[in-house]
Amino acid sequence: MAFQDLTIIMIHKLDEKINMSSKRQIINMRNRVMHGYYKIDDVSIWGTIVRHLPNLKKEVSLLLVE
Numbered sequence: 001m002a003f004q005d006l007t008i009i010m011i012h013k014l015d016e017k018i019n020m021s022s023k024r025q026i027i028n029m030r031n032r033v034m035h036g037y038y039k040i041d042d043v044s045i046w047g048t049i050v051r052h053l054p055n056l057k058k059e060v061s062l063l064l065v066e
Contacts, residue, residue: 020059022052 020026029048033040
């Protein structure tokens with residue numbers, strides 16, 4: 001497992017008070033992709049990126065300012 005894969009999980013474990021609305025969903029998606037729990041296709045991944053990346057970017061930017 002690469003360090004980058006653990007980043008969100010580590011953030012969650014270090015401080016559960018960090019407010020990221022999609023934290024649990026990010027961890028779940030990573031697990032599905034990495035462990036093959038579900039059959040994941042490119043369309044599903046791209047749809048997730050398009051729908052959720054803008055909000056995630058805003059949340060991370062706010063965390064970096066704090």
